[in-house]
Amino acid sequence: MKVIIIIFGICVLNACKGKELKKVRGSYISSVADTTKIGCNCFFESFKKDANGDTIFRKTTTDPVFPFGSDSCARFLNKNINPAMPKKLGAPAGTYLVDVRLVVSKKGGISQLTALTKNGYGMEKEVVRVVKKLKQFKPAELNGRNVAAYKDVFFRFNVK
Structure with missing residues (x-):
């Protein structure tokens, strides 16, 4: 199980490497990343708004x-x-x-x-x-x- 997770993570990181980010519904995603939100560095997930109405980011x-x-x-x-x-x-x-x-x-x-x-x-x-x-x-x-x-x-x- 650990080997599969590591290989999957490497594949996603390599897929995201050097890709341009685009904004979709307030979230920044790589054009190749899907919506599984697995924590790839190129995926910046927005979550909620703070008291000032600013988007709160996890990554x-x-x-x-x-x-x-x-x-x-x-x-x-x-x-x-x-x-x-x-x-x-x-x-x-x-x-x-x-x-x-x-x-x-x-x-x-x-x-x-x-x-x-x-x-x-x-x-x-x-x-x-x-x-x-x-x-x-x-x-x-x-x-x-x-x-x-x-x-x-x-x-x-x-x-x-």
């Missing part, structure tokens, strides 16, 4: 980034998240990964924070609370212009 030329780098973002999260909260709320011992998705606007503002995991014990609420404080990102780019895009922020809780 972009460059991803949205925290202005001072991912290390700075990680330090901010570690400094501001209360790691004891899950234990106080009765979480069993273990390691929990929290994934929060947000939209970074083409101006760099953040909105639409959504917890994608459901660990409970206040973990997702705590990460969302702190991520809201990040306020500003460097926006994603698509073909040289700033665009709204999704960004996932991860945080790991170690409950002992």
Whole structure:
């Protein structure tokens, strides 16, 4: 099964290589890519609109980034998240990964924070609370212009 997936992925990437992108219903696709949306670099899938009416992209030329780098973002999260909260709320011992998705606007503002995991014990609420404080990102780019895009922020809780 793994071999088939790898070969299929290589075929699609080779088919997309060097092809011109065209806009179809708000999405940029290669003239040879079909609508299976398998994540080829030449396929830029648009999804929804943000509060400003701008299309939110999943795949972009460059991803949205925290202005001072991912290390700075990680330090901010570690400094501001209360790691004891899950234990106080009765979480069993273990390691929990929290994934929060947000939209970074083409101006760099953040909105639409959504917890994608459901660990409970206040973990997702705590990460969302702190991520809201990040306020500003460097926006994603698509073909040289700033665009709204999704960004996932991860945080790991170690409950002992």
